[in-house]
Every structure is written in structure tokens, then in C-alpha cells.
Amino acid sequence: MKRITTPLVLGLTALGAASALGQVQTLLNHDFGPGVRDNQDLPNSSIWYKGGGSAVELNASPGQLVFVRPESGSQLIGTNFVANTAGYTLAVGEAIVMRYTFSADAVGTPAFNTDNRMGLFSYAAAPSFRPGEDIGSANGPGGGAGTPVTGYMINFHVSSALDASPFDIRKRTDIEQANLLSSLGHFTSLSKATDLEADGGLLSDQVYTIEFSIARTGAGEATLTASYLDSALNLLAQVSAVDNSSPYFTYDAFLYRAANNPSKGGAHTITGFSVEVIPEPSTYAAIFGVIALAAVVFIRRRRTTAA
Numbered sequence: 001m002k003r004i005t006t007p008l009v010l011g012l013t014a015l016g017a018a019s020a021l022g023q024v025q026t027l028l029n030h031d032f033g034p035g036v037r038d039n040q041d042l043p044n045s046s047i048w049y050k051g052g053g054s055a056v057e058l059n060a061s062p063g064q065l066v067f068v069r070p071e072s073g074s075q076l077i078g079t080n081f082v083a084n085t086a087g088y089t090l091a092v093g094e095a096i097v098m099r100y101t102f103s104a105d106a107v108g109t110p111a112f113n114t115d116n117r118m119g120l121f122s123y124a125a126a127p128s129f130r131p132g133e134d135i136g137s138a139n140g141p142g143g144g145a146g147t148p149v150t151g152y153m154i155n156f157h158v159s160s161a162l163d164a165s166p167f168d169i170r171k172r173t174d175i176e177q178a179n180l181l182s183s184l185g186h187f188t189s190l191s192k193a194t195d196l197e198a199d200g201g202l203l204s205d206q207v208y209t210i211e212f213s214i215a216r217t218g219a220g221e222a223t224l225t226a227s228y229l230d231s232a233l234n235l236l237a238q239v240s241a242v243d244n245s246s247p248y249f250t251y252d253a254f255l256y257r258a259a260n261n262p263s264k265g266g267a268h269t270i271t272g273f274s275v276e277v278i279p280e281p282s283t284y285a286a287i288f289g290v291i292a293l294a295a296v297v298f299i300r301r302r303r304t305t306a307a
Contacts, residue, residue, distance in 0.1 A: 023279070024276055024278045025276065025277040026043045026274070026275075026276050027042070027043055027081045027082060027088060027096075027275040027276065027277065028042060028043050028045075028046055028079070028081035028273065028274060028275045029043055029044065029272075029274040029276075030044070030045050030079075030272070030273045030274065031063065031271070031272050032045075032060060032061075032063055032064050032065050032271070032272075033062060033063060034062070035060050035061045035062035035063070036060050037049075037058065037060040037065055040083075042082075042083055043081075046079045046080060046081060047080070047132060047133075048060075048065060048077060048078070048079045049077070049078055049079070049131055049132065049134050049135065050067070050075065050076060050077055050134050050135075051075070051076035051077075051078075051131070051135040051136065051137050051138050051139075051140065052073055052074055052075040052076050052136075052137070052138035053073060053136060055073070056068075056075045056076075056138075058077055063271060064269050064270060064271050065269075065270040066267060066268065066270070067258075067267065067268050067270070068266075068267040069258060069259070069266065069267070073138060074115075074138040074139075074257055074258060074259050075138055075257070075258050076135070076137070076138040076139065076140055076255060076256065076257050076258075077255075077256050077258075078131060078140065078253060078254055078255040079253070079254055079273070080130065080131075080132065080252055080254075081251075081252065081253070081254060081275040082251070082252035082253075084252070085123050085127035085130050085252060086124055086250075087122050087123070087124050087250040087251050087252035088250065088251055088252065088277060089249055089250040090214070090215075090216040090249040090250075090251075090277070091216065092216050092217070092218060092219065093216070093217075093279060094215070094216055094277055094279060095213050095214060095215035095216070095277070095278055095279075096120065096213065096214050096251055096275065096276070096277050097211065097212070097213040097274075097275070097276050097277075097278060098120060098211070098213070098254065098273075098274070098275050099209050099210070099211050099272065099273070099274045099275075100118070100209065100210045100211075100212075100256075100270065100272075101207065101208070101270065101271050101272035101273065102207070102208060102209075102210075102268045102269060102270045102271065103204075103205050103206055103207050103208070103268070103269050103271070104158050104202070104204060104205075104265030104266055104267070104268055104269075105204055105205055105265075105266045105269070106204060106265060106266025106267070107158060107159060107160055107201070107202045107203060107204045107265055107266075108160065108265075109159065109160055109161075115155075115258070115259030116156050116157065116158055116256075116257075116258055116259070116265070117153055117154070117181045117256070117257045117258075118153060118154060118156070118210070118212075118254070118255065118256035118257070119151050119152055119153030119154065119170075119172075119181075119212075119254070119255060120151050120152060120153075120212065120214065120251045120253070120254060120275075121149055121150065121172075121180070121251065121252075121253045121254075121255060122149065122150050122151055122248060122250040122251050122252055122253070123143075123149055123253055124250050124252070125143070125147055125148050125149070125150070126141075126143035126144070126147035126148060126149050128147075129141040129142070129143050129144070129147060129149065130252070130253060131253075137179065138257055139179035139181050139182035139257065140179070140180035140181045140255045140257060141178070141179075141180060142175075142176070142177045142178050142179050142180035142181075142182075142186070143175070143176055143177075143178070143180075144176055144178055146176070147176070148175035148176050149172070149175060149180060150172055150175050150248040150250075151172055151248055152169065152170065152171050152172065152214060152224060152248065153169075153172070153181065153187060154167050154168065154169055154170070154210075154212055154226045155167065155168040155170065155184070156168075156210065156226070156228075158202060158265030159201055159202065159265075160200075160201040160202060160203070161200070161201040162200070162201045162202070162228060162236065162237045165192040165239070166228060166237040166239065167192070167226040167228075167237070167238075167239040168189055168191075168192045168239075169189070169190045169191050169192075169224050169226055169239060169240075169241040170187035170188060170189050170190060171187060171188050171190055171243060171247070171248075172186060172187050172248075173186070173187060173188045174186040174187075180255060181255060181257040190224065190241035190242075190243055191224075191239055191240060191241030193239065200236075202228075202265075204266075206230075206231065207230075207231040207271065208228060208229065208230060208231070208236075209228075209229040209230075209233065209272075210226070210227070210228060210229075211225075211226070211227040211229060212224075212225070212226050212227075213225045214247075214251075216247075216249050220244065220245070220246060220247065221242070221243070221244050221247065222242070222247035222248075222249070223240065223241070223242050223243075224240065224241045224243065225239070225240045225241075226238065226239050226240075254273075254275070
């Protein structure tokens with residue numbers, strides 16, 4: 001029987017640890033291939049709904065979903081990426097990562113009043129409020145007394161310059177307000193500072209990805225990161241924040257409220273939307289660190305034996 005070497009044994013142990021900690025889990029990966037917005041087939045597709053009145057347009061065609069802001073008022077789009085309202089609860093060492101891939105047909109000059117608001121939310125304590133069809137309000141249902149809706153959102157710019165705080169990461173703190181995204185006052189800002197200086201801004205009809213991740217780093221700790229990526233997934237701008245005070249770890253829904261102002265990007269063509277749960281990068285680093293250490297030990301032992 002072939003002898004199993006020390007690094008292989010430790011490597012298998014490390015990979016077993018990775019398995020125990022959990023591999024990447026896709027909750028939703030929607031490329032809109034069938035060209036419809038009412039097909040619930042998780043994780044391949046989900047039902048997309050709109051809010052804001054009859055003037056709001058949300059049109060699906062093969063490979064894309066297009067929403068057009070009305071001439072007045074705001075617009076809401078959203079989807080549920082977990083079939084049940086219990087949602088997905090992050091374990092320590094896991095992160096939930098949302099990616100929204102889009103192009104905008106009317107990127108304007110900077111208008112930094114952050115009227116683009118999107119986030120990840122939990123309706124576990126308010127299951128009857130979770131939207132699953134088109135609704136009249138552009139603000140999104142926020143629960144009520146005794147039925148809170150929790151989560152985090154990002155305010156962001158769709159403009160030709162991203163240098164002045166491209167993202168504002170916010171935590172929902174007025175959790176029983178009926179209107180989820182109607183007011184910034186329902187949220188507390190955690191960070192606007194840029195970790196990486198923004199490289200210029202966005203261009204009309206170019207593809208970009210907004211990535212928003214929430215990593216559970218402890219029993220009551222979370223690290224949040226919002227990023228702008230270009231079509232080649234190069235990083236354009238990034239903002240991070242740490243929440244050490246009662247962060248939220250359960251999620252089942254995505255909502256996006258967009259203002260009608262053309263400087264916010266005009267019509268959006270969405271070509272991809274995904275939500276994944278992954279082990280935190282530090283977990284991978286620890287795993288591969290064990291493998292590397294095992295290899296060093298093995299090499300040293302071989303050299304000692306040879307001498």
C-alpha cells in the first residue's frame with residue numbers, strides 16, 4: 001500500500017476542515033436567460049417585483065431585466081433569494097455576497113444626494129410583510145410594531161465621478177418603520193470613507209458590478225464592504241465598515257429603491273444578479289497556511305533523513 005506523506009495527511013485534514021466550515025453556497029445566480037421575471041426556480045432564477053405605481057417599468061427579455069425610472073417619483077425593484085422567510089443565517093466565519101451587474105443609459109454629472117438605495121434584509125420576524133408581487137409603494141415594506149425588518153443598505157452614486165464617497169454603508173436601526181427605504185433617518189451610517197481612491201467615474205452603457213458583502217467575524221461582529229467593479233471585475237472604488245453592536249446575520253430579500261432623477265443613471269439594464277454564502281477569506285488563509293506549514297515540515301524532514 002502506498003504510504004501517505006505528512007503534507008498530504010495534513011492537507012486532507014485542512015480540506016476536511018474547509019468542508020466542515022462550509023463551501024461556497026449559491027442562494028441565487030440569475031442571468032435572466034429565459035427572459036421572464038416571474039420564474040421561481042432557486043438558485044437559478046427568482047421572481048422579481050416592482051413598486052412605485054403603474055408608471056414604473058420592469059421589463060424582462062432574454063438575458064436581461066430592464067427598469068426605467070418614471071418621470072416623477074421613485075421606483076422599487078426586489079427579489080427573494082431564499083424560498084422561506086426564515087432566511088439564511090450566517091455562521092461565524094461566513095460572508096454573504098451580493099453582486100448586481102448592470103449598465104445605465106444616462107450616467108450624469110455628480111449629484112451626491114445618494115438617492116440610490118439597495119440592501120439585504122430579513123423578514124424572519126415579519127413574514128407577512130415580505131413582498132412577492134408588484135406593489136404600489138416605492139419604499140418597500142418595513143414591517144411594523146412587533147414585526148421588525150432588519151438588515152443593511154448602501155447608498156451609492158451612478159455618476160461620472162465616484163471620488164466623493166461612492167458608497168455610504170448603513171444599518172437599519174428604526175426597525176419597525178412601515179416604509180423600509182423611504183428615509184435615511186431609519187438607518188445609521190457606518191462608513192462613507194473610501195478604502196481605495198475611486199478611479200474616475202461611470203460611463204453610459206458600460207457594464208459595472210456592485211458587490212456588497214457582509215461577513216460575520218464574531219458572535220456579535222460584522223464587517224461590511226461595498227465595491228464598484230468594471231466589466232473585467234477590476235476594482236474602481238471600495239468602502240468598508242465594521243459593526244460591533246448587535247449586527248444582523250439573517251437574510252432572505254434584496255430591495256433597491258431608485259430615485260427618478262436622470263443623474264442617477266436613467267434606465268438600468270441588469271444582466272446578472274447573484275447572492276452567495278462563502279467562507280470568510282481569513283478562513284481560507286488559515287486552511288492554506290496549514291497546508292504550507294505541513295509542506296515545510298515535510299521538506300525539512302526529508303533533508304534531515306538524506307543527510
